[in-house]
Amino acid sequence: MLGVFSSSVVAPPEELVAAGSRSPSPKTTAKELVHRFLDGNTSAVSIQAGDSAQLAFTHCGESPLRPRSFGVKDEIFCLFEGALHNLGSLNQHYGLAKTTNEAVLVIEAYKALRDRAPHPPNHVIGHLDGDFSFIVFDKTTSTLFVALDQIGRVPLYWGITADGYVAFANDAELLKGSCGKSLASFPQGCFFSTTIGELRSYENPKNKITAIPATEEEIWGATFKVEGPAALAVTK
Numbered sequence: 001m002l003g004v005f006s007s008s009v010v011a012p013p014e015e016l017v018a019a020g021s022r023s024p025s026p027k028t029t030a031k032e033l034v035h036r037f038l039d040g041n042t043s044a045v046s047i048q049a050g051d052s053a054q055l056a057f058t059h060c061g062e063s064p065l066r067p068r069s070f071g072v073k074d075e076i077f078c079l080f081e082g083a084l085h086n087l088g089s090l091n092q093h094y095g096l097a098k099t100t101n102e103a104v105l106v107i108e109a110y111k112a113l114r115d116r117a118p119h120p121p122n123h124v125i126g127h128l129d130g131d132f133s134f135i136v137f138d139k140t141t142s143t144l145f146v147a148l149d150q151i152g153r154v155p156l157y158w159g160i161t162a163d164g165y166v167a168f169a170n171d172a173e174l175l176k177g178s179c180g181k182s183l184a185s186f187p188q189g190c191f192f193s194t195t196i197g198e199l200r201s202y203e204n205p206k207n208k209i210t211a212i213p214a215t216e217e218e219i220w221g222a223t224f225k226v227e228g229p230a231a232l233a234v235t236k
Helices: 014-022 030-040 087-093 102-115 121-126 172-179
Strands: 002-005 045-048 053-057 068-073 076-084 130-138 143-148 157-160 166-169 183-185 190-193 198-201 209-213 222-226
Touching: 002 030, 002 130, 014 157, 014 183, 014 209, 014 222, 030 053, 030 166, 030 172, 045 068, 053 068, 053 076, 053 130, 068 102, 076 087, 076 102, 087 102, 102 121, 102 130, 121 190, 121 198, 157 172, 166 172, 172 183, 183 222, 198 209
Parallel strands: none
Antiparallel strands: 002 053, 002 166, 045 053, 068 076, 076 130, 130 143, 143 190, 157 166, 157 183, 190 198, 209 222
16 A cells, blocks of 8 residues: 655655665655556555545555555545454444444544544554554545554555655555655554654653664664653564
């Protein structure tokens, strides 16, 4: 799956900008990145969400245990990869049909957070039990909300294209071709929200997250780590 967002939605993370500056490498534009994804994946689908965001996904090569799904409701778009073990109870909690999939469930959870805000974001994500990564884009408010589960069994990466777009994908090699060293593995057990404006751990929301510069031999330019004794392990 792939999500590409302009600087009007999300400011490029400073750590990834710095990583690209330390080790300059070839990059491409966001448009070229999307074209490469569509050309390289059978039956890929692309969705333009306004002028500032584009989402794309394919079922080709997905794991039967961690499938990909897409949902849209009330101008809120969601790409979801993985599976929730407690989907049934969450659907009941949000008053949804038993057949509702993970992507639509996450949209409803996001709407509850946005409109009623009964819990901080870390509580909402913390109730999701399973292996997952997701990208939510609210077109109405130009809000981006991205998260990865605590174990990190579903890969997720983010980087910056040549024209300053922030891209998220489950394929590191895809992003490497467009983001160069301005690329990192998204840290497990964390979420990124443009409403908050930063990356946070949802298990340890008060713990600082730092970016450790990578060596020249590594595929990406930085590794994000949650500090503190109870911090989650760094995604390898």
